Amino acid sequence: MNLLNGKNGIIFGALNDMSIAWKTAEQAHAQGAGLVLTNAPVAMRMGAIQELAAACDNAPVIPADATSTEDLEALFQGAMDHFGGKVDFVLHSIGMSPNVRKGRHYTDLKYPWLQQTLDVSAISLHKTLQTAMKLDALSEWGSVVALTYIAAQRTFPDYNDMADAKSLLESITRSFGYHYGVANKVRVNSISQSPTMTTAGSGVKGFDEFMSYSESMSPLGNATGEACAEYCVAMFSDLTRYVTMQNLFHDGGFSSTGVSTEVISKFVKD
Numbered sequence: 421m422n423l424l425n426g427k428n429g430i431i432f433g434a435l436n437d438m439s440i441a442w443k444t445a446e447q448a449h450a451q452g453a454g455l456v457l458t459n460a461p462v463a464m465r466m467g468a469i470q471e472l473a474a475a476c477d478n479a480p481v482i483p484a485d486a487t488s489t490e491d492l493e494a495l496f497q498g499a500m501d502h503f504g505g506k507v508d509f510v511l512h513s514i515g516m517s518p519n520v521r522k523g524r525h526y527t528d529l530k531y532p533w534l535q536q537t538l539d540v541s542a543i544s545l546h547k548t549l550q551t552a553m554k555l556d557a558l559s560e561w562g563s564v565v566a567l568t569y570i571a572a573q574r575t576f577p578d579y580n581d582m583a584d585a586k587s588l589l590e591s592i593t594r595s596f597g598y599h600y601g602v603a604n605k606v607r608v609n610s611i612s613q614s615p616t617m618t619t620a621g622s623g624v625k626g627f628d629e630f631m632s633y634s635e636s637m638s639p640l641g642n643a644t645g646e647a648c649a650e651y652c653v654a655m656f657s658d659l660t661r662y663v664t665m666q667n668l669f670h671d672g673g674f675s676s677t678g679v680s681t682e683v684i685s686k687f688v689k690d
């Protein structure tokens with residue numbers, strides 16, 4: 421369909437071929453986009469990002485820790501040099517909580533780790549947008565998408581301090597979306613995705629059971645990573661130009677379902 425023909429974008433967060441960012445890069449490339457790929461320097465040593473870059477017409481890979489404004493400046497500058505112009509879309513697909521990783525309970529958080537969770541998983545979106553604005557790096561009608569989870573609205577006990585990070589991420593989406601819309605018609609949205617089997621996802625305690633629960637609570641079933649990538653492409657395209665400052669549920673109907681027949685049937689007494 422060439423939905424992204426003539427557009428150029430930066431994709432954060434492709435760690436391996438399970439990553440939602442990896443699938444989004446593949447789909448954006450297939451729809452005609454030019455790409456620059458980025459991830460944290462440490463993730464690049466572990467990851468297979470060069471393989472993805474080769475499959476996307478040798479897209480440049482520019483390492484950037486998304487908590488470092490210096491790294492982000494070098495990233496946007498490098499991307500503009502490569503594209504010979506501004507950036508049309510950005511995918512923020514970044515999440516990490518040391519408290520989750522190290523199994524700290526929500527009622528016993530280590531606060532320096534909470535700061536890190538918020539910085540990496542939420543404030544990095546603000547830093548990305550502020551850096552882009554200062555460098556005037558995004559085109560008019562440009563589109564920025566950040567990935568989030570419904571634990572921002574409802575409690576899922578094992579999601580831990582990532583829930584607080586996602587609430588902040590969604591708030592930054594609205595607040596910066598206002599200012600960037602007024603300044604340059606840039607739109608900023610978050611996509612709230614179903615649980616998906618990835619490295620970050622499977623770090624959450626009880627994730628397998630949780631995926632099954634979510635599947636049985638969603639009329640359409642869990643949305644896959646591939647389907648999420650397609651939604652991201654739609655949001656980068658010109659077909660969604662007036663959508664901004666939204667948290668968009670991409671979850672097979674989970675967020676609007678109180679209870680499903682499948683789940684309630686488990687409580688029927690003999």
Ligand SMILES: NC(=O)c1ccc[n+]([C@@H]2O[C@H](COP(=O)([O-])OP(=O)(O)OC[C@H]3O[C@@H](n4cnc5c(N)ncnc54)[C@H](O)[C@@H]3O)[C@@H](O)[C@H]2O)c1
Pocket residue numbers: 432433434435436438439440441459460463484485486487512513514515516540567568569612613614615616617618619620621622
């Ligand atoms: N997998 C799920 O169930 C699910 C559901 C809803 C939303 N999400 C969100 O989707 C996004 C992508 O996660 P994923 O599931 O594809 O897992 P993933 O582990 O493949 O991706 C997470 C990425 O964040 C990157 N990252 C961590 N610290 C960074 C830093 N300081 N600077 C730059 N990058 C950094 C990692 O290197 C990795 O590439 C995250 O925001 C996640 O919270 C995931």
